[in-house]
Amino acid sequence: MAELRNIDLNLLVVFQHLLQERNISAVARRLDLSQPAVSNALRRLRSALGDELFVRTAQGMQPTPHAERLGGPVGEALALLSHTLDATHDFRPEESRRRFRIAMTDVGEIHFMPRLVKACSRQAPGVRIDSLRLAGTDLRREMDAGHVDLAIGAFDDLGSGFMQRMLFRQGYATLFRRGHPTAHEGMNVKAFRAERHLVVSRAAPHGQVNQSLERAGVKLDEHFSVPHFSAVPYIVSTTDLLATVPRKLADTVAAQFHLGLFAPPIRIPALQTNLYWHRRFHRDSGNQWLRALMVDTFVEEN
Structure with a gap:
């Protein structure tokens, strides 16, 4: 096992993005790096960890079993570190340029997104929100890793470690x-x-x-x-x-x-729609702001 002191933290950031994108060019764009820089980071990681990590196929850069095993723990560690550093500063919505990710259904997008866009335009003009489709173990894994900030809907299979609040019930x-x-x-x-x-x-x-x-x-x-x-x-x-x-x-x-x-x-x-978040980010000031925005905007519709 490679010693932690031999691994540059930035290499793990590249690794995590490669797991998500499966494409060196996409990772380079996302991190504002050159393609050779991303390729070099992957080469250094392969040398440090003694594994190919990603293999080029017709479907993109596919992770090896070792890379798959590393994905969850590395993602959680990076998310925890990121949120720990963010927590040293209070979230200021009027100044923030943070991008939040919310899991919701297509019908949820129709109901929630227009009003969220308007609310952000008023309160946090630099904040952006991405909606995405995830459920089951995929949603739990992404929220565990801090890649998804909130989930909206009826998710009964998230298990322990998550908190929730009812937004409304509807027929x-x-x-x-x-x-x-x-x-x-x-x-x-x-x-x-x-x-x-x-x-x-x-x-x-x-x-x-x-x-x-x-x-x-x-x-x-x-x-x-x-x-x-x-x-x-x-x-x-x-x-x-x-x-x-x-x-x-x-x-x-x-x-x-x-x-x-x-x-x-x-x-x-009747269908009950809940707001879900991971317990680890309960006190994250940005997550708190977004949850309060959701409650202020939608919970009165009960």
Whole structure:
């Protein structure tokens, strides 16, 4: 095992970015280095650690098993060091140029991102927010390493080490185009079942929608489907399909796409949306500011 004193900390930063990007040119751009400098850093790391670490393939620079094993601990160590150094200074949103990363779904982006952009423009004009799709072990690993600051949604599988706060609960609404020949508020289950539906096939954590449709007698494999909610209003506005979606999404898109909406005549459990963060960053001033912004902006919608 190489002694820590023989490894330049900057080499580990390059290593961590290579794990994420799998491309030397991309890492060079991200770190504002030349490609030869990144290649040289990789050569020095290979020599210090006695392993190839990354092998060039048609899919990019793929990590060796040893590099994969190092990824988690190195990421956590760098994140802890970074946040420790940041903690010596109070976070000043009006001066900060920090980039936060928030895991959320496509329907979450539609609801949260516009208002977050406006809030940051007022309070922290230099702050930027990246949204990304992660769940399960991938989300836990990225939050463990400090690569993801917050997660918004319903994540029951994060396990210990995470803190959470409820933002709001919501029901569901069925969307239809204005002028639809048969859809209307108050339609019964039989009429609802007889309509053509647009199903969101990858609805997690909204899977209870599809389960409720099936219990009501709607055979999902006989209807049209899309993988995500973001395409729903575009399709419903130009067809006679019905789509049952989270209420906040329905309220957001109905007027813009000239859609009507009604409470579906089937029972669907309410969806709870939570804010999650890692316990290690509970006292990080930047993370605290972002959490407070989320709460101030969205929790009143309960």
